[in-house]
Amino acid sequence: MSEQSAYWVVTGTDGVTRTLPMPGPESSADRDKVRKRRPRWRRAQPQDLRDIEGPSAFGGSPKRFFDLLRLTSMQQYRLQYRTSLLGYVWAVLRPLSLFAVLYFVFSQVIRYGDSIPNFALILLLGIMLYQFFADATGTALSALVRGEPVVRKMHFPRIVIPLSVVVSAAMTAAVNLGVTLGFVVVFGAGFQWTWFLMPLLFVVLAALTAGVAILLSVMFVSIRDVGQIWNVITRVLFYASPILYPLERVPEQFQSIVALNPLAPIIAQARIWVIDPSAPGVIETVGLPTFLGSVAIGVAICGLGLWLFVRQAPRVAELL
Amino acid sequence: MARSRVAIDVQGVSKSFVLPTKRVDTLRDRLVAGLKPTSEKLEVLRDVSFSVNRGEFFGIAGRNGSGKSTLLKIIAGIYRADKGRIRAAGRLAPIIELGVGFNNELPAYDNVIMNAVIMGLDPVEARQRYPEIMEFSELGEFEHMQLKNYSSGMRARLGFSIMVHVDADLLLFDEVLAVGDGNFQEKCGETFQQLRESGRTGILVTHSMAALNQHCERAMLLEDGRVHTIGTPDEVAHEYAHLKSRTLIAEEEGEPERVMVTGATP
Numbered sequence: 001m002s003e004q005s006a007y008w009v010v011t012g013t014d015g016v017t018r019t020l021p022m023p024g025p026e027s028s029a030d031r032d033k034v035r036k037r038r039p040r041w042r043r044a045q046p047q048d049l050r051d052i053e054g055p056s057a058f059g060g061s062p063k064r065f066f067d068l069l070r071l072t073s074m075q076q077y078r079l080q081y082r083t084s085l086l087g088y089v090w091a092v093l094r095p096l097s098l099f100a101v102l103y104f105v106f107s108q109v110i111r112y113g114d115s116i117p118n119f120a121l122i123l124l125l126g127i128m129l130y131q132f133f134a135d136a137t138g139t140a141l142s143a144l145v146r147g148e149p150v151v152r153k154m155h156f157p158r159i160v161i162p163l164s165v166v167v168s169a170a171m172t173a174a175v176n177l178g179v180t181l182g183f184v185v186v187f188g189a190g191f192q193w194t195w196f197l198m199p200l201l202f203v204v205l206a207a208l209t210a211g212v213a214i215l216l217s218v219m220f221v222s223i224r225d226v227g228q229i230w231n232v233i234t235r236v237l238f239y240a241s242p243i244l245y246p247l248e249r250v251p252e253q254f255q256s257i258v259a260l261n262p263l264a265p266i267i268a269q270a271r272i273w274v275i276d277p278s279a280p281g282v283i284e285t286v287g288l289p290t291f292l293g294s295v296a297i298g299v300a301i302c303g304l305g306l307w308l309f310v311r312q313a314p315r316v317a318e319l320l
Numbered sequence: 321m322a323r324s325r326v327a328i329d330v331q332g333v334s335k336s337f338v339l340p341t342k343r344v345d346t347l348r349d350r351l352v353a354g355l356k357p358t359s360e361k362l363e364v365l366r367d368v369s370f371s372v373n374r375g376e377f378f379g380i381a382g383r384n385g386s387g388k389s390t391l392l393k394i395i396a397g398i399y400r401a402d403k404g405r406i407r408a409a410g411r412l413a414p415i416i417e418l419g420v421g422f423n424n425e426l427p428a429y430d431n432v433i434m435n436a437v438i439m440g441l442d443p444v445e446a447r448q449r450y451p452e453i454m455e456f457s458e459l460g461e462f463e464h465m466q467l468k469n470y471s472s473g474m475r476a477r478l479g480f481s482i483m484v485h486v487d488a489d490l491l492l493f494d495e496v497l498a499v500g501d502g503n504f505q506e507k508c509g510e511t512f513q514q515l516r517e518s519g520r521t522g523i524l525v526t527h528s529m530a531a532l533n534q535h536c537e538r539a540m541l542l543e544d545g546r547v548h549t550i551g552t553p554d555e556v557a558h559e560y561a562h563l564k565s566r567t568l569i570a571e572e573e574g575e576p577e578r579v580m581v582t583g584a585t586p
């Protein structure tokens with residue numbers, strides 16, 4: 001055996017510190033030993049010729065698509081807070097700190113919040129839902145560009161890349177919603193049976209987020225300005241959504257403009273189901289045409305995103 | 321349908337890239353550039369046809385820019401051909417670069433599973449094969465280490481080990497032999513031998529005539545996107561040498577060699 005003079009001291013991901021020999025030049029005895037370890041390969045079976053399809057958004061079988069989506073999402077979820085000291089706590093702390101500042105300003109400095117029942121809870125719930133949308137779309141925006149090696153050198157269903165960002169953000173958001181429900185119980189109206197309807201609303205929000213995410217990610221490949229533009233739009237959307245105010249407080253002439261933002265009905269409905277079932281309904285407040293218009297805009301964005309992504313997917317590897 | 325003796329069949333494949341003469345990435349660039357054409361078409365492959373028999377290792381040689389890597393990526397389903405038809409019998413594993421898609425923050429286990437699934441294994445199969453993969457890569461003692469602490473040679477070994485364990489019937493290699501130390505290359509060579517013995521089919525893109533001779537039954541020489549020669553490795557090596565010497569003479573006579581420029585202009 002060759003003598004080991006160099007060592008690595010390494011702390012593994014399991015938290016155990018080991019001293020490992022640096023791989024040095026192997027002796028011929030080592031090589032012989034290695035040579036004996038032949039892998040057991042099955043014999044290749046003759047198969048029929050099939051057409052090779054080029055790259056596509058979904059690529060290959062549905063099973064492979066879902067396997068990869070699950071694996072990539074889990075990997076991202078685990079990686080997100082891995083390197084930071086407080087880890088997952090940051091996922092809750094970030095929206096909570098935004099909430100704290102806004103709550104202080106609007107209820108202590110400006111004293112506007114006093115006039116709105118459950119102002120704190122409406123603000124908190126709105127921030128949590130909005131943060132999911134903003135985080136997921138903002139990260140998905142550059143996902144294809146960041147995933148360049150995988151896109152250009154491996155056979156990988158392209159749409160998994162932005163979708164996994166949304167799925168991993170949704171997992172964070174689900175926990176945050178749980179925390180929000182805790183606050184609702186402690187400070188507000190307590191448990192409502194309509195809480196059980198929230199998953200439905202959450203799925204709608206996730207679908208909208210996914211639609212925007214795939215649209216942005218594929219646009220960003222050829223127009224980098226989308227990053228700056230989206231930055232502005234997300235900021236506008238924060239104030240244009242019923243987060244700092246309930247929908248019925250908006251002056252009537254602006255109400256339909258606010259409600260056309262597809263996020264608005266979702267956040268407004270969440271307030272009704274989570275905090276206050278007696279609050280005026282979304283359709284009652286803004287009228288059915290506006291509500292349907294908002295839904296149509298949301299569906300159109302998702303459709304456009306999917307259409308553009310599927311169309312561009314075969315060429316993404318070349319455009320990067 | 322009778323089982324075909326052919327494993328990979330490429331018929332009349334053409335591909336051109338639209339290369340920007342000036343990169344237009346932002347709206348400002350687009351406004352400044354106006355409607356002037358900012359790109360030109362570059363034909364990379366023109367009517368390429370060949371087929372690889374089952375159990376055969378087939379080499380593709382050619383000079384830089386001859387289109388061999390593009391051809392491999394089209395067969396692998398990473399680029400889409402403009403024209404032509406490609407058929408394959410069985411599962412393909414493109415091995416363009418070892419260790420693509422590895423995540424530096426994660427240890428070997430997560431990376432192995434992820435990569436194996438991308439290469440076409442079931443997650444369950446991937447987990448079953450993990451011990452084999454680690455044993456073959458000889459990196460067992462480093463398995464809890466994050467990949468950022470791996471040397472590039474270790475990454476290549478891990479990547480190679482995954483690739484040969486995903487049970488693909490058809491393997492596409494792009495210059496992977498050029499990485500790693502002598503020991504690793506020796507092992508690659510042995511593995512190729514074993515893969516051939518187990519009835520697998522391979523395409524090997526390479527510059528190295530020695531590798532062609534050692535691993536391939538037949539080979540093809542690409543020149544300027546066209547099939548120049550298909551024959552034994554010796555014939556291809558001969559033509560390749562001939563081609564290179566002709567270019568040298570042409571250069572001395574002042575004919576500039578075409579240079580492909582990609583990426584952003586300053």
